[in-house]
Amino acid sequence: MITNLQTLEKLGFEKWFQDHVDPERSAEFEIARVIVVHKDRYTITSGLDDVPAELVGKLLFSAASAVDYPAVGDWVLVKLYDGNTFAVIHEIIQRKSLLKRKTPGKKIEFQLIAANIDAAFIVQSLDHNFNLRRLERYLVMVNESNIRPVVLLSKSDLLTSDKIAGRIGQIHEIMPQLQVLPFSSNNESGLEHVKDLLKPGLTFCLLGSSGVGKTTLLNHLIGESVFKTKTVREKDSKGRHATTSRQLITLAGGAMVVDTPGMRELENFSVETGLDETFAEITALAGKCRFNDCSHTREQGCAVLAAVTEGTLSEKRYQNYMKMIRESIFNDMSYVEKRQKDKQFAKHCKTVMTHRKRQKTF
Template structure:
């Protein structure tokens, strides 16, 4: 294995030289456990932690390493290392942190392609597919839709689901697979290229870990048995992990996500709902909210059946989430600024009192 097999490229090498990081070793974060990181090189893996300066100067979650990041590190003991710097990210897949208003959770960094996995039984939900597409587009990550467990339905039922996707989602590859019969796996494997990084996205129990084992040809991840009561696999992945496949592809498995909250992803929404946004250009008012205005081209298209009503409803819901997230972030920034100003004034007053 060489560094390019892990996704290393000329842009990262240029940054390394420009920033004087050539005195450190370089590696990629393959897993994270409570601010401890496993960093992989072509020859070894290191249990790593941040140097104090990185930890204490971090202003947000973006300043900490994430799975998929490239880092500069130094080994201080056998198999143990200190992380000194994080290389620039080419992409970051993120969502709203669950239960934490205005905060972001990084799913993975430096991703080339997001593989959105939905099982064809109870997990299938086009609204959720559009959410995953939005976070992929916002991160400049190419999406692929993977329908799993097709052995559980008939060919006619599968064709119906594929038609439903085609009606609402355009220009995205859709592959139907079965981990039981291996149907469709060759088609997926053909899309995985050496040195490129792919992130598995989806809910619990849709077969992501089983898929990873199939693609690698090894039992890399534990898998759960099918639960008869809910007709789905039991969720077993509890943390993100980066795996290098024998064919050279790089795959990141993720814990199942029940919630896919939208952040400030304007570009992602526009790309996911580009069919809707084309109509927006013909709205009477430039600041049209597309909710109640007279002369709104989008509302007219919904009424005329030119835009699917469910697609429009999902677009509006996600747009409201985006707007709320942005306002929450701005409110938090204002509070932080006010608090910082107060601390500064207190320090200034204390200094004056000494004299």
């Protein structure tokens, strides 16, 4: 029996998680939630105090990839020490959702963003940084994780109501069911609509490029300027990171928000479901192609290419879809090859160590 269940429920420990905890394990350990991840350092809470934590050796050395490490929002089984001032994380409780992406650059590995998110706020600014193709990338990642996406359009004070309606229309033209809310942190218009979504016990995530106003928005949701903000660079209009680590903040109303560093690179892999949901009309068209294995590149009888030619499917949207498919396939293959090499290397190390032990014996 979980003694502090009522407190944990306020942190989002709903029935789904309760049903996925082994009663024997919950009797042996404390249940807590990861609220800060900064490189290899963690902070957890069970609803009372925030406690620094580290991983138990078994969990640390058995991890095969980044996915096996705790993320912000994870529920974990821990042991508390020194008067509940230090914790050791022994196990990650099954996740309901996990946001992840490919690590930036050439390295083929997962990078964890957040776990157990109910809804993701994808923030885009309404100025010249507004970008439908980038929005599609975020939607693929969110939809793949089975998380409800909500698009927040910042800096609404910079545009007329007609231009804002035009931008929202552009989004709804390709994704009609998507919830889109414009707001301004400058004059606070639209912020009440964002706050209305923040229900107690639910966990939200702020996603978006640097400089779109995520940190300023978070300060408004908190009700005070807790986090530092940075202005967009004038020379190239690019944002600068205000957030440097991932953390979960509990708001006064009981909702929780995960703030994440801005992402200038966003590549995904293993995102078939996310692609199908984000590009639903292309998925529907693909079902009408003459060949079941149509690559939608040059085949005769390709319904997708026909729609592009006829103008019923945006060529830019089609190109972005194909680019993400190519990236996903390449990253998937590269990751499998990397895992195979890692296994071969581990096997080689084991053989060498066994040989050395035999030599010592003789």
